[in-house]
Amino acid sequence: MIFIDLKDSRPIYEQVAERFKFLILKGVIASDEKLPSVRNLAVDLSINPNTIQRAYAELERQGYIYTVKGKGNFAAGNDQLIEQYREEIRKQIKGICETAVSVGMTEEELIRNIREWRSL
Amino acid sequence: MIFIDLKDSRPIYEQVAERFKFLILKGVIASDEKLPSVRNLAVDLSINPNTIQRAYAELERQGYIYTVKGKGNFAAGNDQLIEQYREEIRKQIKGICETAVSVGMTEEELIRNIREWRSL
């Protein structure tokens, strides 16, 4: 369910957090479903528990999970999260498109690219 | 011409390189035009020369400039660069859009966002 790529330049804790974000938003991990424990996941991925801990702390800070001490970490209700995530994505696309346009790519060209992926 | 923002989380060398990329692609710096010398730019920006050196090395590696020993650094011909840059951007947008769609954003929604920025 979780994979990490050591060759990826992004830090491991970020990859782990990103992956869980995705799984929660997709509904693969349901609301209030328990995530693997810090220790178990650390063993499974052959990663230090501190690194997992950091990924979970980040997810909690961003509202994707909540922590019950002594019990574990659980996926938060994801209704508002989806809207929050959309906003994040909008900003990312906006940033890229702005630089794209500034070096001469037209809006139509950008849109065409999006349409092409649809057909894949 | 070049500005750096210390509060930006990106490393300084990357900001400098990015800025030159932009200027070259826009044609503000013409093909074969000389870039400021490492030392001068370092003084102007109150930055360590090593940092400028690294930015230039990066630009050369990516084909945006070429170095003539004893003369300086010069902007490469920018025709092929533009296409290269577009390809980069396409990949970035593609990556983002794919995750966007996978969590339920429709293609039309993405396109609408792009159109809205146009009107700004």
Add this chain to the structure above:
Amino acid sequence: MIFIDLKDSRPIYEQVAERFKFLILKGVIASDEKLPSVRNLAVDLSINPNTIQRAYAELERQGYIYTVKGKGNFAAGNDQLIEQYREEIRKQIKGICETAVSVGMTEEELIRNIREWRSL
């Protein structure tokens, strides 16, 4: 009568203890009235009995309840408790106000805030 919020970052035993403190101070639980047994409450709240036990131990330590072996836990007389609780609150407010003032908030500003909540 007792509710716990798993998403609250405070430990469960503290939430339980805090809630009973409140009920005793408000007089909802009268002096010498029996509190639910550890086991019953644990079942009702679907919580580990150890956790309830700890909440009760904390309440006893602070003088809010007293234990009669073989009989159960009972609310202490609440006259002195109220004064004790007020003292606690005074200290808390004092601590916060001091730092508030030291970074430039005026006393009048603090008081105004309190008055505003009244009207809610």
Add this chain to the structure above:
Amino acid sequence: MIFIDLKDSRPIYEQVAERFKFLILKGVIASDEKLPSVRNLAVDLSINPNTIQRAYAELERQGYIYTVKGKGNFAAGNDQLIEQYREEIRKQIKGICETAVSVGMTEEELIRNIREWRSL
């Protein structure tokens, strides 16, 4: 300038962060002034660098400092920070006052307490 209290129940990283927040808001550390390096402070306080790192990361996340890689950490401009901090304090006071009132303390009593500290 920075002191930590091992007997304090709050984690060390939080104490350190809180202390810097205070110094920045008071203007003791001016805008864009450099904070001690992670390593130096760690040695001075006989604390592990990781713990200082965490305190600084927290401060950056909350906007109190900004990081320049390879250079150090610097105090952010504190105009907006003050307002942000006031809001934090308001919430804290509000929370305490609400429970105070709910157990029978009057608003006037709370205000009287504040006035008394003034005369200290």
Add this chain to the structure above:
DNA sequence: GTGGTCTAGACCACA
């Protein structure tokens, strides 16, 4: 068993 904090120490990117 579960998460939270911390130490000790390594290695890397950046300036």
Add this chain to the structure above:
DNA sequence: GTGGTCTAGACCACA
């Protein structure tokens, strides 16, 4: 020199 990430392993609070 400076911050950022990570491992290894300890100890504590909580359930």
